[in-house]
Amino acid sequence: MQATAIAQPNIALIKYWGKRDLDRNLPAVGSISITLSELQTKVSVELSDELSDDVLLVNGDENQAMLPRMSSCLDKVLGQNRPHAIIQSHSNFPIAAGLASSASAFAATTVAAAGASNLSLGMQDLARLAGASSGSAARSLYGGFVELKNADDSITLTPLCDVDSWPLQVVVAITETGPKATGSTEAMEISRETSPFYSNWISQQEHDLEVARRAIERRDFAQLATIAEHNCLKMHSVMWASRPPMVFWNAATMRCLQTVRRLQGEGREVFFTIDAGPQVKAVCSPADVEAVSQALSETSGVQEIMTSCLGSGARLVESL
Ligand code: PMV
Secondary structure, eight states, rough: OOOEEEOOOOOOOEEOOOETTTTTESSSEEEEEESSSSSSSEEEEETTTTTOOOOOETTTTOOTTTTHHHHHHHHHHHHHTTTEEEEEEEEOOOOSSSSOHHHHHHHHHHHHHHHTTTTTOHHHHHHHHHHHHOGGGGGGGSOOHHHHHHOOSSSEEEEOTTTTTTEEEEEEOOOOOOOOOOOOHHHHHHHHHHHTTHHHHHHHHHHHHHHHHHHHHOHHHHHHHHHOOOOOHHHHHHHSSSOOOOOOOOOHHHHHHHHHHHHHHTTTOEEOOOOOOOOEEOOOOOGGGGHHHHHHHSTTTEEEEEEEBBBBOOOEEEOO
């Protein structure tokens, strides 16, 4: 009754922001992401009738704050009458800081929970279950470029391009390592209820998805760069105009954007994207990864740089 799974975070190029059904955690819009390879979360789930409650260890330390969401993730996969579990999670990157650690954690937990009780679920089912815990986690079931589409009552996942067909790289500039101030569910609801830009955000998303889909199909870096940056800045405009305003950026975040603009001016293939945190993710071609990582590491306020290729989807592995 034990299984271990690995999942990698994914970075949305066309973002998910807003929910259409809070109870079932269904997104208001579709999204397109890339799954990373070097950043990883490994989760082991051990089910036991001997335990009186669930236990969660994150990087070796007991974590009460995350436990209710993890327990609820296990309930979704195994039902509420399941045995209690010891869940051990290890990530090799900062968690809860806008680096999509919840995506990799819930994708890995979903796969490990299904493995621990020998459930044989297909990828779409696992993705839907992971997505019910954290919307972006559904995308980490798949590698490379993946699209999450809204279906009538659910979501569907479509791989758009595999890792080897367009081996882009991502340089993550970490500008702050502390946990973020507002969780994404709460922040999305504030945007939905108060942002004057929210309805435009929703109505324009299909257009952005279509442009990105075409760019990926043609491996058109410039077109993907333009639409991804536009979509990212539009999502942050929705947040900034919310009441209370939600500004996840710091001064170094802005300086990283200026660095990316300078690199683009020098002819480098690179674009930025930012999620609900202060980190900047620079997506670039392999030929430009060294220059991008050098320039971002020299940008004032950047504390750490992580570089990643694109990677594969969540999977069971031998043991923790
Ligand atoms: O899956 P959540 O609830 O952590 O929300 C993710 C939201 C963004 O990272 C900002 C955008 C996205 O599509 O990943």
